[in-house]
Amino acid sequence: MKIAIIGSNGQLGSDIFEVLNESYSDKVVGLTHNDIDVSELDSVNSVLKEIKPKIIINTAAFHNVPLCEKEMDKAFAVNSGGAENLAKISNELKAVLFHFSTDYVFDGEKKKPYIEKDKPNPLNIYAKSKLEGENRIKKIAEKYYILRVAGLYGKYPSRVKGYNFVGLMLKLAKERDEIRVVDDERTTPTYTREIAEQLSLMIKKEPPFGIYHATAEGECSWYEFAKAIFEISGIKTNLKKAAPGEFATEVKRPKYSVLENFNLKKAEINIFKHWKDELRDYLGSSNL
Ligand SMILES: NC(=O)c1ccc[n+]([C@@H]2O[C@H](COP(=O)([O-])OP(=O)(O)OC[C@H]3O[C@@H](n4cnc5c(N)ncnc54)[C@H](OP(=O)(O)O)[C@@H]3O)[C@@H](O)[C@H]2O)c1
Structure with missing residues (x-):
């Protein structure tokens, strides 16, 4: 049984x-943007028909939010x-599609x-295009899992930004006398390694x-997250809450996007820890 991972050099895909390599080793095929372009049906068909995976994992996205506008x-x-x-080729290959949303x-x-x-109501183009992706999969794919994730960080940088929020805070602490972070957007930062472990368990347990x-437990603002990063790392820094509107952009974003892993808990397979415990694991790992 082959497993194809699309976006395998991305923050989450890596x-x-x-993680899957540990259990399935030579059965796992990593595909980067150089290997496949998901937006081109010909590319998707030729690459995946050659591999014939029974599981297709799609982490690829255009997720530079301002650029999407x-x-x-x-x-x-x-x-x-x-x-x-990917929904179409999954059906043709009788494969299970894992797809990431937001x-x-x-x-x-x-x-x-x-x-x-809960009823989605996306506020910007990025979110609208991701919701439309979900809807097309729901309509077409026979065997699919859509995993909605949030606030990703991990040992591999985001391909879009080249860093993650944790790395950025540690860098700014060295460079600046004062760090200002927004306190009016609440979410749940989630360690990519935990998502990978959760996906691996889903492959084994085959829930509906x-x-x-698929996010860590609990919630925080970006300011609270930054505060925890410095506390856990033992770094003393002058961290301040940004004034409302200080980092305002033209793109609308939800002020509150905390997700409850209701379906994972219902299936009794939720492995996510509290975001602070995941952050401790990440900062304590030798990967930084
Ligand atoms: N980052 C977050 O905080 C966050 C939050 C919520 C949801 N998500 C979702 O989580 C998923 C993974 O995000 P991530 O942070 O791991 O992203 P990432 O680091 O940017 O990785 C995305 C990967 O997809 C590849 N890719 C982009 N366009 C492609 C295309 N047309 N065909 C094939 N491959 C393509 C990229 O390659 P190139 O860089 O070479 O183009 C990269 O390897 C995405 O679905 C995203 O929408 C992310």
Whole structure:
């Protein structure tokens, strides 16, 4: 049984590749953007028909949020069209499709953790294109898992930014006398290694197909997250809450996008820890 991981050199894809390699070694095939373009049906068909995977894991996305506003066609081609192409080939190969989506599909108005049944209402192009990707998979794919994740960090940098929030805070602590971080956006930062372990367990346990929220437990603002990073690392720094609107951009983002892993808990397979415990694991690992 072959497993194809698309975006295998990305922040999340790299950890998934490592974790699955531990259990399935030579059966795991990592695919980078050089190997496959999910937005091109011909590319998807030729590459995956050759490999014939029984599991397809898609971490690829166009997720530079401000750029998605300017390059709407590309956002929909990759995030929606890519999902559709993978849904079609999954059916043809009778493969299970794992696809990643985002907490941004919600508008934040609920102000309590969102469960999978809550109605999405995306606020920006990135989120709209990701929700459309979810919908196409739901409509087309016979065997699929959509995992909604949030606030990713891990030992491999995001391909878009080249760093993650934790690394950025540690860097700024060395460079600046004062660090200012927003306190009015609440989410749950999640360690990519934990998501990879959760996915691995899903492969083994085969829960019902559908949408799964897959984030760490608890919630925090980015300011609270930064505070915990410095506390756990033992770094003394002058951390301040940014004034409302200080880092305002034109792109709308949900102020509250905390997800509850309702379906993972229902299936009794939720392995996520509290975000602070995951952060301790990450900062304590030798990977930094
Ligand atoms: N980062 C977050 O905080 C966050 C939050 C919520 C949800 N998510 C979702 O989580 C998933 C993984 O995010 P990540 O942070 O790991 O992203 P990442 O580090 O940017 O990795 C994405 C990977 O996809 C590849 N890719 C981009 N466009 C592609 C295309 N058209 N065809 C094939 N491959 C393509 C990228 O390659 P190149 O770089 O070479 O183009 C890269 O290897 C995405 O679905 C994202 O929407 C992320």
